[in-house]
Amino acid sequence: MQKELDVLGSRNAGPEDFAAVIGLLEAGRFPVDEAVSVIVSLDEAPGALRSWSQNPSRFKKIMVALG
Amino acid sequence: MKALVLQKPGQASIETVPEPVVGKGDVLLKVRMVGFCGSDLNSFRGLNPLVSYPRILGHEVSATVVDGGDISIGIGTDVALSPYTSCGKCASCRRKRPNACQFNQTLGVQRDGALSEFIAVPREKLYPANLTPKKLCLVEPLTVGFHAVSRGRVTADDSVAVFGCGGVGLGAIAGSSSRGARTICVDVDDEKLALARRAGGTHTINSARDRLHDRLLEMTDGRGPDVVIEAVGTPATFRGAV
Numbered sequence: 001m002q003k004e005l006d007v008l009g010s011r012n013a014g015p016e017d018f019a020a021v022i023g024l025l026e027a028g029r030f031p032v033d034e035a036v037s038v039i040v041s042l043d044e045a046p047g048a049l050r051s052w053s054q055n056p057s058r059f060k061k062i063m064v065a066l067g
Numbered sequence: 068m069k070a071l072v073l074q075k076p077g078q079a080s081i082e083t084v085p086e087p088v089v090g091k092g093d094v095l096l097k098v099r100m101v102g103f104c105g106s107d108l109n110s111f112r113g114l115n116p117l118v119s120y121p122r123i124l125g126h127e128v129s130a131t132v133v134d135g136g137d138i139s140i141g142i143g144t145d146v147a148l149s150p151y152t153s154c155g156k157c158a159s160c161r162r163k164r165p166n167a168c169q170f171n172q173t174l175g176v177q178r179d180g181a182l183s184e185f186i187a188v189p190r191e192k193l194y195p196a197n198l199t200p201k202k203l204c205l206v207e208p209l210t211v212g213f214h215a216v217s218r219g220r221v222t223a224d225d226s227v228a229v230f231g232c233g234g235v236g237l238g239a240i241a242g243s244s245s246r247g248a249r250t251i252c253v254d255v256d257d258e259k260l261a262l263a264r265r266a267g268g269t270h271t272i273n274s275a276r277d278r279l280h281d282r283l284l285e286m287t288d289g290r291g292p293d294v295v296i297e298a299v300g301t302p303a304t305f306r307g308a309v
Binding site: 005007008009010011012013014015016017018019020021022024025026029030031032034035036039042043045046048049050052053056057060061062063064065066067 | 069079100102112173182184202
């Protein structure tokens with residue numbers, strides 16, 4: 001209160017955010033490979049979810065490749 | 068077609084499900100890659116109050132158009148997509164904030180998601196881009212942090228502290244840094260802090276080891292951050308942000 005704080009919520013995203021992120025990725029300005037811990041197949045995905053649940057800090061981002 | 072179905076908390080399996088119904092204005096897509104989000108983990112653990120079961124998971128999507136129908140988007144176009152809906156009638160929609168729609172149904176949460184071979188999605192939800200499926204799959208998760216940066220009205224004159232360097236936090240760090248702001252990344256995990264620097268963070272604080280308040284003052288010439296983005300989601304970190 002004393003520092004006139006603005007407390008703002010943020011929910012999901014809009015088209016301008018999608019455009020900005022696409023621009024960032026197209027310019028190569030994000031460490032994509034380092035951000036993805038593992039890529040699994042659809043058949044492996046249930047097991048990956050279970051592994052993640054047992055040890056959440058083990059993975060940053062799990063992706064499922066369907067084809 | 069095959070899909071990953073969460074039958075109930077703790078029970079995920081690959082099932083055969085009907086192919087999607089392609090409605091008017093929809094585009095039929097072959098799903099290429101889907102990312103797991105922290106909210107999917109919560110759904111798996113039975114901790115997501117928004118999800119219902121059984122549920123096909125998946126809202127971080129890259130896909131390729133297989134049938135554009137009447138819509139002008141070419142077969143073979145690679146896309147990211149927005150997984151939300153908006154009703155147009157609630158207070159948020161009427162305030163032109165459809166992203167905060169009271170009746171939003173996110174893919175993989177309130178309605179079946181994209182962890183299936185094919186999905187049908189309205190044309191206006193698609194974002195074609197010249198990116199690999201892996202990069203397209205990262206678009207949606209990064210937009211959440213970008214939106215927070217936009218809500219925080221971050222400029223190049225600001226010092227921004229981002230609490231939490233997971234998926235949402237990384238997007239906020241990248242968004243803040245792309246606006247030229249001093250971007251201070253806070254987490255308890257050194258590996259995440261190293262990645263945060265690669266994503267554009269200018270400073271890092273491991274709050275399990277360092278005195279957070281003192282370090283923030285040091286890094287901001289004694290002023291404290293102009294914007295704090297809380298991307299952890301706990302009462303303690305919220306109080307810390309305030």
